[in-house]
Amino acid sequence: MATLNALALLDTEPEREFDALVALAAEMLDCPSAMMTLIDRDRLWIKAANDGERGEIARDVTMCNVTIQGSAPLVVEDLSGDSRFAANPLVAASDGVRFYAGAPIHAIADDGRRHPIGALCVLDTHPRSLNAAGRKALVHLATLAEAAIAARTAAMQALAIAVTADRQSSVLARQDRIFRQAERMAAIGSWRVLWPDGLLEWSDGVFRIHELPLGAQPDPSKAIDHYPPHAREQIAQALTDVIRTGVPIDLELDFTTALGNPRRVRVQGELEHAAQRNVDGPVAIVGIFQDVTERHALELTLRRTAETDALTGLANRAAFDRALDAAITRARAAATPLLLALVDLDGFKAINDTLGHNAGDDVLRGVGQILQAPWLRGSLAARLGGDEFAVIVDDPALVGAPEEIVSRLQEALQVPVSVDGLAMISAGTVGIAALETDCQTVRDFVHRVDIVLYRAKRERIGERRRAA
Template structure:
């Protein structure tokens, strides 16, 4: 028996109809996976520490999964889905334990699939009247009950904002491409359509363009000139347009365009860009081939400034690689950095050391002064491992009170004993609560990389063995002093 049927009242039927129209305008239901949405759900799963994240679109009676991090069904009945409640309420929904919630405990997602935790944020796009409607969700689920702290929910909301930007850009780009490629309709209805198109261009920072293959000449709409930082006027040549791309991007743009023309396939690329007045931007160009008598005679498409969206995406990626408490790298980023450092050392024969650190007395500080004091110790430790004297070494928090440092600078490795002693000195931090001061220290194990380290695990085991020996040599009891 369905347990979450959405019964739309007569008062709400117009809103539901408008919501469905906004969803249909995206042309996303049942479509193939797309890289941008796959990247979003991967970030959501990592930031909230859940195995499964999904981007869902909610139709009248069905829920369609656009992207997910784990294998599973891609469509199911709306009235069985937690996301239905998120869309109806149009707000972030958190279910800490589905078995404790009478609305959801009998859902097949709980009884058959085993979902015990859910957190979802609504995704809104504008309907035909310009009213923003919730058409889907970005959500994470887990098969064990859990809670989500405010920072995790804020991250989910930020990712939902990015997803909305992608959906809105898609809707506007589809409309712009349709207008740009409807030549006959533009001729007969030029006045009205031109006004609509110019408004759409300015709102979405999109312009249209056409490249004549034989002449290698471009026709730009006004907004393409604006994005380039040029006055509207002279018809540019292809070489002139390519000059706005940095040297490292220009070849990729030319190659992608050549391939599209040669094969008669759509063209799409996103890359760096520099305006006429020297401003660094990020742009996306898309086009479809114009074919006459079996030959591509032109490419017709759109050109968009995506700088703000790209900056937000990069910021979220950096957040996914950073430990929120200490501000240094997290475990996932550490594994990638260490693997890359090992590859560099093998290929170039350069020295590499791995330092593993375990805080001594951290549990006693937590138990005596509270978790707030423990968090202060972790923050101070992260700050100590990010000091300039470490010369660009990558520091990471890899566990509760476990840290690591990847050392590649030759000057730091001339005297490993001195490096260990300096690290141990830096790890002496003090915290005070209620007149009681406690000091934490750290044990350090530093291992060199050589041909016997065939994998990241081999390297870590070597450093861990050295750390264990150092740990046994320390007392590990924090110093306690009552100051009031």
């Protein structure tokens, strides 16, 4: 409990890092509910949930209480069939929880030991399974939660020291030593700017992140050059807002060091003294500057994993649904045409059964390459399931020639496959249709193209019979 209490996480307001994390967990593991929970002495408190619901539950009836007792993820495919949970009121209710998967979240105490403080979990009201990749992803997500908690703690400590250092001169030397240690451990630094004079002060940690020699006088006009143009505008607006309204600065931005190395940084700041907003003259703003490159890279990796079909490298079904919904919105707003093509492989099951699954996997990978050919001009291709694929086409040079798209794709999909002297032909049928006014949703549009695909398959079957 001491480790959890020291983090000052319990009963706090929502924070975007943790809200984004549970949203990613629900999306990545395809579950309707995801939570980040903290285990207090007698209760479980929900720090973040993808549906926005927060609150507390008695600790002894929660699955997360069991999760933190082990080091590996706890996965229960059907809670009603597990003697530990079957009588649990959260499970026994008519709309109760049936599936649970959670991984423990740890924090490091002052003695350097890791202690479980809660769990990152996903839930469903229907029984389901979680494969090895899903379990691994759950562990990665819990690790990301731990990193976010550690970064939050370091940022709070650093900001508190930066704001109060000049008020506590009697302990300034001790605070400075502590702060320098925190800077080195957390890739963090402090800054202070006198506005509008532009006098800028950096701690050693900020120089290190910039990959600049320690101790030089920072030049505000050059410091801004480390950011891309759109980020410079965000910084300028944030400085204006904190001076006018006192709203703290909290930005996460792309950044390039003096040596040309790309980084991701988080910039936080606030007025040195809140009363300064009511005083004419210069205003001092103090804050922290943190290198969050590793955490950002892990988030991007997890998101790519959540959106990509591992075998073909194409977008997966969830990513396709989001992309098509966005494409429909853009097409409606701009009154531009939009095509959707669905691809169904012909005889794929026979190839799998006759030549083996390795040959089938090779066929699927080949289809992935075909659907990403340069001539498709950046159209988004996705694998919807086993041998079903889709292509969203919005390029002006392509949308006017749907028949040509079908012809070129069906020709490219006609590929010989052979294993140990056995040879077969892999082929595909393509159905394509344009977005019409009666297609109000992604489901409507896909259904429309499904009908076209079904007709195309029947026609091809008829052609083969006549040829025989």
